[in-house]
Each structure stands twice: as C-alpha cells, then as structure tokens.
Amino acid sequence: MSFAVAVKVDRPVACIIGAGPAGLALGHVLRQACISCVVLERQEADGLRARMKAGMLEHRTVELLRAHGLAQPILERGRRIGTCEFRADGTAFFLDYAALCGGRGHHIYPQQELVADWAEQLLEAGGDIRFGVEAAAVDQREDGTVVRAFVAATGSPVTIDGMPPVEQGELIERDVLDHRVRVCARLQDGRIFAAGDAAHLITPAGGKGMNMAIQDAVELALGISDRYGPAQAPQRLARCTETRLPSIWRHQEFSNLMLSLFNGGDPGFSYGLRRARVNLVVNDPHFSRWFAHAYAGVDD
Secondary structure, X not given: OEEEEEEOOOOOEEEEEOOOHHHHHHHHHHHHOOOEEEEXXXXXXXXXXXXXXXXXXXXXXXXXXXXXXXXXXXXXXXXXXXXXXXXXXXXXXXXXXXXXXOOOOEEEOOHHHHHHHHHHHXXXXXXXEEXXXXXXXXXXXXXXXXXXXXXXXXXXXXXXXXXOOOOOOOOOOOOOOOOOOEEOXXXXXXXXXXXXXXXXXXXXXXXXXXXXXXXXXXXXXXXXXXXXXXXXXXXXXXXXXXXXHHHHHHHHHHHHHHHHHHOOOOOOHHHHHHHHHHXXXXXXXXXXXXXXXXXXXXXX
C-alpha cells in the first residue's frame, strides 16, 4: 500500500508511505529524476523478505521497469512461463498463451524478493528509507502537508529532514484490512496521491495486483517529476486519475473473468457458463488471442 505526499518545503519532497512494489518503484523513479523523497515502512528491513507473496509480472510491467533500470533482479534471477491449464470434469485444457503473444509470457519473481532487492538498491544509491516507522495521519495545510508517524516498536516520534517534525500521538485503533475488491474514484486529494493497494484492491485471480501497483507508481513518479522538475509542468500529474483508472478497471474486469473460470458454482446453469468460457479461451482463436494478450500484458 503506498501513498505519495507532495510536500511544500525549500525544494519539493515526496513522502512515500509503504515500501511495497508501488512505494519503492516510485522512490527509484523519483530519485532518478533528482526529486528528493523519503520512504516510511512499518516493517524492519529484514521483514521485507519474511512473508511469501506471489510474483507474476506482465510483459508490459517488465518493459516499463527495464526502461527505468529496475528490471535487473527479475531478468537475472526470475524465470519465464507462458502456458496455463484449466481442468473440468476430469479433462485438462492446455493453452500456450505466450505463443499467441509472439513468445511474450510472464516473468516470475516473488514480490518479497523484488521489494527487498529494490530497497537495498535504493539505500545503496543514497535513498532514504525509514524502517520500523508507521504513518499515523496525513494533514494537508495551506503551507504544506504534514505526515504524522511514530517508530513502531517504541512509539517515539520521527523527524523527516525537510519536513516539519512529525508529532507523537496515541494509537487508538487497529483494524483488519478489508480485502474485498474496490477501486477509488479519485487517486488524488490535493497533494496526496494513492497508488497500489491504497488506490485499489483486486482478487489474486489473474496475478494483476503487483502489476497494477508498479504501473500506478511509474505514472505517478513521471507526473511528480514533470511537476517538480525543471519543466514545472503540472498537466501529467493532474491527469493521474484520468490516466490510470481505465487500465485499473481493465485489470479488474480480467480478474473477474478469471474467477468465473475457476469457480463453477452449482452444477446447473452457472457451471455451464464456466465450461462455455473455458471452451472460448481454449478453442476460439479470436477469444484465445485476446485472453493471451490480456493475461500476459502484451499491448500489440
């Protein structure tokens, strides 16, 4: 989950809440554009690799990362896949979707390994990541934006260089994150921008979540770079919601389709629909090609 907060100080600063795929991709691209930023992460550094997570990366995502020098861990230590199999009534239906995309399938590299690699690279490049720091609130004021945070283990306040000191406060509530699917209608509120899980939640079906987060982050970083870099051009950043929402909804629609292939429901009408969809994916050349491109993230 990542938020980016553009803060009005002597020079523009972005405070990124969350060192996940979106937060770290955002931090790297901003640093490449010489836009100063700090990343707040509630886990300690050794916790980034601790929890196993999925790692399906679309072709378009890897190409986007390659353009910004962030694909090296995936290309060097990941693997490629390009086939999938559906099973129903004791029959296996096989689809070589990469072959329908000119050999361009998925890259596989676990998310926890990727974020840990990116965090190490960002620190080695002189980036600023505050581990064990949890954001409590973000306040927008006329003279800028204040992020209130605390050291997760001790509750001690944290000072972020270039920003007003964050303030210590009482932690009054913890809750369970709602993982039902949803999409924010707006990805921006003043100087606060949402990316990744902060902007949308999606089912694991189709492996789209990390891809959406990275694509959000790169677009946001380019918009912030245009706005606060030499060009001083605000247009791209102002269009962030307009630019990203169509792609976000396409991914949601595809994930919903995948769920319909996995879940047969009752043995009557809904199961018949599922079998019909599987037959379309495997046997209809036009639908198979569309499915392959949507699944692998190939745009041509």
